[in-house]
Amino acid sequence: xxxxxxxxxxxxxxxxxxxxxxxxxxxxxxxxxxxxxxxxxxxxxxxxxxxxxxxxxxxxxxxxxxxxxxxxxxxxxxxxxxxxxxxxxxxxxxxxxxxxxxxxxxxxxxxxxxxxxxxxxxxxxxxxxxxxxxxxxxxxxxxxxxxxxxxxxxxxxxxxxxxxxxxxxxxxxxxxxxxxxxxx
Numbered sequence: 001x002x003x004x005x006x007x008x009x010x011x012x013x014x015x016x017x018x019x020x021x022x023x024x025x026x027x028x029x030x031x032x033x034x035x036x037x038x039x040x041x042x043x044x045x046x047x048x049x050x051x052x053x054x055x056x057x058x059x060x061x062x063x064x065x066x067x068x069x070x071x072x073x074x075x076x077x078x079x080x081x082x083x084x085x086x087x088x089x090x091x092x093x094x095x096x097x098x099x100x101x102x103x104x105x106x107x108x109x110x111x112x113x114x115x116x117x118x119x120x121x122x123x124x125x126x127x128x129x130x131x132x133x134x135x136x137x138x139x140x141x142x143x144x145x146x147x148x149x150x151x152x153x154x155x156x157x158x159x160x161x162x163x164x165x166x167x168x169x170x171x172x173x174x175x176x177x178x179x180x181x182x183x184x
Contacts, residue, residue, distance in 0.1 A: 001043040006089035010097040015039065041107050044094060051076075051087050066126035067178040070145075073119065074170050077149035079156050080163060088153055116142045126178055133179045141177055148173070 004013040004021055015036055019026040033039035055076045061069040079085035098105035120142035126132040152169060155161040 001039065002047065002086060002090045005043075005093040006086050010040065010093045013040075037103055040094075040097075040104060044108065047087060047090055054083060064129075066122050066129060066131060067174055070119065070122045070126070070178075071170065071174055073122065074145060074149045074174075075167075077146070078153045078163065078166060085157065088157055092154065092157070116146050119145050123177060131178050133177060136177060145170075145173065 001013055001018050001021070004017055013036075015029050015033070016026050018039065019029045022029070029039070033042060055073075059069070059072040059076065061072055063069070076084070077088075079088050094104070094108050098108040116139070120138040123132060123136065123138040123141050127136065127138065149170060152161060152166040156163060156166055
């Protein structure tokens with residue numbers, strides 16, 4: 001399902017196409033997933049679980065260094081390897097479909113904001129440790145960082161920006177949040 005979504009979009013991910021791609025019968029897919037919507041939701045949930053597991057494996061950090069942790073978390077939004085490129089392409093396909101499919105939008109665009117919450121928490125820890133510029137609103141910074149990293153990652157997928165350019169941009173903003181003089 002992911003390969004079809006990433007390569008041709010969710011509109012091409014019929015149950016028949018998915019069965020063919022998986023090398024199983026259409027009946028088998030229909031048995032496990034009563035509808036295409038159920039299959040899309042299950043594949044999305046699996047993608048989120050897989051992304052979280054891989055991110056936890058990749059993000060190695062010093063718990064006392066909020067800036068380094070935040071940089072590592074933000075890098076997870078970028079297509080820096082084949083796995084993350086595939087995941088971002090699949091998520092882009094879900095986003096596009098969610099614009100015209102209210103039932104999928106209800107699942108894809110939940111009211112919760114776990115990534116923004118995570119980033120705000122890391123900034124909050126940096127504030128508590130005295131490593132951030134004073135007066136920052138951690139939630140607003142988190143919203144900007146997450147949406148910025150996602151947008152910059154999309155630019156990388158399109159070849160509009162290089163990884164080096166994007167990392168420089170993210171580090172520029174992190175330097176503004178975790179200013180060296182903040183901790184002095």
